[in-house]
Amino acid sequence: MTAPTRSFPGAGALRETGRLFALAIDVVVNIFKRPFQTREFIQQCWFIASVTILPTALVAIPFGAIVALQLGTLIVQLGAQSFTGAASVLAIIQQAAPLVTALLVAGAGGSAICADIGSRTIREEIDAMEVLGVSPVQRLIVPRVLAAMLVAVLLNGLVSVVGVMGGYFFNVVLQGGTPGAYLASFSALAQLPDLWISELKALIFGFIAGVVAAYRGLNPKGGPKGVGDAVNQSVVITFLLLFFVNFVLTAVYLQVVPAKGS
């Protein structure tokens, strides 16, 4: 029995994917293991929030504005002007907010997590921890993943509010829409599940960002240079996964939850 050197094209990618899933399952299992690392969790939440809140808010305002402007023009062309409010709110809450959140959690939070775990790995801290009989997944990864999820959900709320306000401002103040129509159409078309799916997406995106960052951090290739590459890859991989998962979730949601008023 020698090392498995025989392989087929794509075997490496499959193996990596498998191990990523294994880590994800490991994280889920370890979430329920006591003692829960409350301190680490709070520290990580604080850290991730502190690196993401400001950029998220700054991105959210122009994003809300773009959506409002684009949809506003389009809807005027279609002659459904009174529905501008609903359309932009739905677009922001369901699509823009979770994605903006996830991109920032992955880009700012995930890269920091990956760099941190990666440098611990090459300093053999992770090995040392395992040898001391402490599971690094339970001790380090779980609090980080949970923190990424919590911060993603909270940020999602922030982006929704800021984005909707931005949209309202542009629609009412700059495009001459009426506040009444905006709000009326909002309650005519939007429904509570829209908000739930938005938060659910943010939660899942936070999980993915955290797990991918941790996975790449735990497996850097060859020294400090490897950590840099790992951070880079973790952000790219997360983005790819996020857009794919977003597509799936959106498709499922649109099938499962009937649109209001139809």
Added chain:
Amino acid sequence: MGAEVVVEGLTKSFGNQAIWRDVTLTLPPGEVSVMLGPSGTGKSVFLKSMIGLLKPDRGRCVINGVDIVTCSEAKLYEVRKLFGVLFQDGALFGSMNLYDNVAFPLREHTRKSEAEIKRIVLDKLELTGLQGAERKLPGEISGGMRKRAGLARALVLDPEIILCDEPDSGLDPVRTAYLSQLLIDLNAQIDATILIVTHNINLARTVPDNLGMLFRKELVMFGPREVLLTSDEPVVAQFLNGRRLGPIGMSEEKDAAQIAQEEAHAAAGHSDGSSEEDLRGVVPQLEPTPGLPERMAVRRRKDRVMQILHSLPPAAQQGIIESLTHDELLRYGLTAPRPRPAEVDDTQEIPAWPGGRP
């Protein structure tokens, strides 16, 4: 008494780069063993395979009846609590100061009060000469200090098995001497099984009960210290004396042309940088500091070695017998040092002692 570690047919490769093959050895319980080997022969990889951090391709590593190559994750974490491991670079937690680093295993695995923890931690830090540096972060101390702090952390749970990856690298000769004494004293006090990986010939000559050497992807030999110290094996002779002449080269192996060239240089009077004197031979072993209990391992090892004496090479036999006191000679039924046992054939192959209890 420390746990016995039985390694059988362990083989490890990374991709298609074989690191070592079929390593079979037994760390006798409570004894101190040293593993030598040129840089890059996979000594660190061997230690990591022994504690399940790396997965060997095949073979077994049995500790207290648990094969850590195949056992479950939960079992593995259980077995690892027996270990104290000093990593090559100390592997301290960068975000904690030295005190918290050393206290970490106690806080994780025991229900001791903070006062008790403080007593133990300060005791271990003093043992390794780090008093006064408790509040420093690992980034703020020297490499040698990191090493010693790593050792303090490895010792804090009174482990049954202690693995040290190059405890002496980055330490000055005086500190290395203190460290050798520390390891022997520790063995006398807690009777732990100790495996030390090192390049330090002086430590290898004076500290261990058993010596082994890894070279060319294999375990060249492993057995009682006298066997390796008196060996005629060219690799061993070269390594012990730190010569350039011999099979070990700058990259692990040399080709015939280079060997011939070096021999020609040596014949022409060009020194190869080593001292003339031959460092082989059995030298007295380090004893615990006076006042400490006697090392139980010494007696156990003598009993064991005397049983397998006839299977050892003649030079080793002679070394062992010469190191016995008069009383011991009587106890083992020998009268006077025999000049050279004739009944054994002059075999070069040194078997690790058969598995099971020696």
